[in-house]
Amino acid sequence: MKLLVAVKRVIDYNVKVRVKSDRTDVDLANVKMSLNPFCEIAVEEAVRLKEKGVASEVLVVSIGSKACQEQLRTALALGADRAIQVEGPDNPDSLSVARILAEIVKREDPGLILLGKQSIDSDNNQTGQMLAALIDRPQATFISEIMIEGDQLTATREVDGGLQTLQLTLPAVVTTDLRLNEPRYASLPNIMKAKKKPLDVMTADELGISINNRITLVSVEPPAERSAGIKVSSVTELVDKLRQEAKVIA
Numbered sequence: 566m567k568l569l570v571a572v573k574r575v576i577d578y579n580v581k582v583r584v585k586s587d588r589t590d591v592d593l594a595n596v597k598m599s600l601n602p603f604c605e606i607a608v609e610e611a612v613r614l615k616e617k618g619v620a621s622e623v624l625v626v627s628i629g630s631k632a633c634q635e636q637l638r639t640a641l642a643l644g645a646d647r648a649i650q651v652e653g654p655d656n657p658d659s660l661s662v663a664r665i666l667a668e669i670v671k672r673e674d675p676g677l678i679l680l681g682k683q684s685i686d687s688d689n690n691q692t693g694q695m696l697a698a699l700i701d702r703p704q705a706t707f708i709s710e711i712m713i714e715g716d717q718l719t720a721t722r723e724v725d726g727g728l729q730t731l732q733l734t735l736p737a738v739v740t741t742d743l744r745l746n747e748p749r750y751a752s753l754p755n756i757m758k759a760k761k762k763p764l765d766v767m768t769a770d771e772l773g774i775s776i777n778n779r780i781t782l783v784s785v786e787p788p789a790e791r792s793a794g795i796k797v798s799s800v801t802e803l804v805d806k807l808r809q810e811a812k813v814i815a
């Protein structure tokens with residue numbers, strides 16, 4: 566069985582995000598970019614399924630500018646076998662990404678498609694759901710455990726206040742949650758080996774898909790600055806300040 570994993574290049578989760586002075590977008594100049602953490606979990610799970618003998622090949626796909634080849638190489642270093650970059654804008658809208666992935670699914674015929682539950686930059690949480698609808702296959706989102714037997718996938722979902730278990734018939738789409746696994750670090754020899762693994766580049770046109778962003782980013786606002794706190798020396802002083810200055814108690 567072939568596994569297809571969709572991976573996205575995003576701002577690194579350790580970076581303190583800055584907004585451009587004209588508020589048109591987040592400032593990405595000289596900022597560290599990484600594999601979206603939920604996509605990294607999806608790659609790790611796919612590689613584990615291959616190591617267990619459940620899958621035979623792990624294909625990773627990213628839609629974006631040439632820069633996203635860096636994240637595809639990271640996925641190859643983590644154990645994926647092959648990569649495809651579909652050239653597109655840096656932040657294509659979710660429906661365009663889902664339509665491109667649907668076309669790749671048609672051509673590659675994977676038994677299971679893994680995506681992150683959400684991108685940590687746009688926080689959309691919708692690409693996997695859109696893809697499942699477009700290819701008319703079952704989906705399980707926010708997955709914390711996967712078991713595959715024959716053409717049946719049992720998935721544990723993290724839902725509000727508990728866990729839900731679903732059974733799906735493959736091919737299916739799953740989106741990964743944080744507790745599914747702890748991704749490995751890529752070793753230096755694997756980083757070197759990844760440079761030689763196949764990475765194909767195609768355009769959306771070649772796939773017969775036009776990327777037309779239906780959503781316009783109007784503006785981005787940083788969170789309101791909080792003024793520094795103060796230390797009080799006694800409960801009496803605290804109550805006094807709450808009454809006289811903050812006016813939150815009478």
Ligand code: AMP
Pocket residue numbers: 571572573574601603604626627628629657659662679680681682683684685687688689690691692693
């Ligand atoms: P989102 O719906 O944007 O929150 O993204 C959910 C998941 O969809 C991500 O974790 C990726 O697996 C996939 N995805 C989103 N954008 C892209 C992209 N440009 N290229 C490849 N996969 C993507």
